[in-house]
Amino acid sequence: MHHGPRSAEPATGAQDTGMLAVRNILSRLGKRSGLSPERLRDTEIDVDALLNLPIVHRYATTAGLSPAEAVHGVITYAARQLPLTERLIVDAELALGLLRDNPPNGVDLDRLYAAELGDRRRYLIERWCDLHESLGAETTPRTPTERTLRGEPERRAFTALAQLITAGPAFGASAIASNGGAEGRARGRVTVLGDAVIDHIYVVDRMPEPGSSMWVDFQRSPGGKGLNRAVAVARLGLRAQLLAAVGGDPDGHEILAYLRMCGVETNLVGVVERARTPITAVIMPAVGHSANLAFKEDRLRLHPDDLDTPETRAALTTADVVLLTFEQPVDVIVRALEIVAAGGRSRVIVSASPPLNGSPRKLYRSLRSVHYLIGTPDELARLASEDASGADDAVERLLVLGVDTVCTIDGFQLTIRSRRGELVVPEPATAMAGSAGAYAAFSAALAYRLAVGGQPAREPDFLWAAAAMTATQSVSTIAEVMPSVAEIDRLMPVDTTRETH
Structure with a gap:
């Protein structure tokens, strides 16, 4: 590391x-x-x-x-x-x-x-x-x-x-109530590759204007796109395993304790002694989209060789679903996709966020291993090509490069495109234009449907995963708002929830 x-x-x-x-x-x-x-x-x-x-x-x-x-x-x-x-x-x-x-x-x-x-x-x-x-x-x-x-x-x-x-915010109660413990009761296995950090969350009435001052509320919590997705997966009752690195400082130990409390397996979270666990600043408005500020030079990075241990290879090749974010360097993501493809078993979900740490072109040959690619129009355009003429062109290029299905999320508007056709999920009537954690909730909910259903996602699966996004509308800490199965079911019509389990 x-x-x-x-x-x-x-x-x-x-x-x-x-x-x-x-x-x-x-x-x-x-x-x-x-x-x-x-x-x-x-x-x-x-x-x-x-x-x-x-x-x-x-x-x-x-x-x-x-x-x-x-x-x-x-x-x-x-x-x-x-x-x-x-x-x-x-x-x-x-x-x-x-x-x-x-x-x-x-x-x-x-x-x-x-x-x-x-x-x-x-x-x-x-x-x-x-x-x-x-x-x-x-x-x-x-x-x-x-x-x-x-x-x-x-x-x-x-x-x-x-x-x-x-440790951390009040979380994990649903897992206690439904499982009575995490061992041996999960319905599927999901391996998540991403980051684990400490979030410094600034809750504001609105995004600050240049030159302005405002009062804020401050919260501090374990976070990171990888951690949030692993916690969201565990919240849904699946066996979640996180592949990341933290420092050997109090923040790193707090993250490990928090993950265990949430039922996430931590045996593949590396602890780098004498290293500082990264911090991310999250500006979270009462309405509208949140903004993240990550410190580029304060990251703990995995190396491709870190993925070639027997334990890591097993986690990537035997999971029902592998869920990747772009927090790690592009060479690590490429190596992870190569290992998963060699196993031939796992469904692969990739969240195209944050911007890749390296040239996107290094990833192109590996995109044929990606079953579901999730991103905003801007994130997908950055991945597809700098000269892509709009979101539709970017999605088409990614499908040509081998991605099976592209999920474009703009606020709560979800569009699914594959070579088999297109599905547009109606945007729900919501109080907030977006919410921190919504995309993590969508990714985890899609992983749940794939792991439990054992087959490619269909329209009811995407509708259910989209409902998970709306369940996150809160200015609480990000991991804490990840919904349970019951909470998502309550947002769905009766005829759709019948296919959930």
């Missing part, structure tokens, strides 16, 4: 304080019988910092529970995202019962989830190696003593758990 000089940034004091408060609550709740709604209601511990977490409130609302009842579902879901050793520690110490549905051979669950914390600790230590081996650990950490377990291993495990449930 190639990058320039970077400087690390410390985590903000408010974030650190909130995480530590939640970690201390969880550690203390592990005493006696572990975590339960009754324990939360009757405890002498001040648990307000835990009960008032946005993710707890959102899950409580989704599932119709009180915050005390919702905590167990949130903690259980988050614990499943942890590395194996940390997962085993918090599972036993909080008596979560993660292994009850599929207990390893020879493990006494009554002892692992005993009524007293000391008994749970001792049994965890006794079966330390067996539990790691039976759950597929490549290497097993040295078995701790009870005294050493109470030190750094527990602190590390509860810190990781607290980071997950306090």
